[in-house]
Amino acid sequence: MRKQLCAGEPGSAELVYRTGSFSLHLSITVPAPEVPKPSGSLGVDLGVNRIAVTSNKKFHTAKKIRHKKACDKRTRRSLQANGSKSAKRALQRVSGRERRFVADPNHCVSKQIVAEARANNRRIVLEDLNGIRENGKAKYVPDWSFAELQQMSSYKAARAGVEGGDVEPRYTSQTCSRCLHLGVRPNPSDFHCRDCGDQINADLNGANSIAIRHDLVAMGRYLRRISAEGSQGGPERFVPLSRGVKHET
Secondary structure: HHHHHHHOOEEEEEEEEOOOOEEEEEEEEEEOOOOOOEEEEEEEEOOOOEEEOOOOOOEEHHHHHHHHHHHHHHHHHHHHHOHHHHHHHHHHHHHHHHHHHHHHHHHHHHHHHHHHHHHHOOEEEOOEEEHHHHOOOOOHHHHHHHHHHHHHHHHHHHHHHOEEEEEOOOOOOEEEEOOOOEEEEEEEEEOOOOOOOOEEEEHHHHHHHHHHHHHHHHHOEEEEEEEEOOOOOEEEEEEEEEOOOOOOO
8 A cells, every 4th residue: 555655646535434443545646557559449338137248248247236226225115114213324324235235346347347458458438328317218227327337447447558438329229230220129138130130139239339339430430310211200320331331240
């Protein structure tokens, strides 16, 4: 710890009293390492059933988190209905345990993602989910911890010298990562493209689409246009400037 403190510029300090003991929290500012030019992108698709799926076929499940949150939700509901002073104190303890329980796997997953990107000299590309809570399109948005996972991935990547990026989330889960046409999801786990016939795990397809979309935007080869029917009221979609090009993953 002495070596780390001497390596950076000291900032603020906070004296914390917790569970009968004092601790001093110190913040330091360390210089960011040089970021090498990446050889490609590592797309990361965040979800409810799986915390994250990367374009190199790594699946990080969220089964234990969902079970723990469901149990804590029932406990909070019972304590809130009680309304006594002891119930309110217990409610604070439950809330703190839940935050710590969710933060731990987020730390582990973000650390693994950064390690994978660094080992393969890839940039980390995530969806820009700012404002997703306000659009009301996702049923389980209030239970997600995307912001925390993204923040952890960002500062860990900067500390490890890994480049980061983001893309617009619209249609990432519906766009085929092979031919870039819109496909269908007959169920939450599967994706099928009617244009090229590709069948792939839906979350893995989303991760591949995120990586490809970022690379195409960086090359200036992506645009948004009205659907093929030509109707101004039809849905928009992203298509490559050169429609004859197939992008293999």
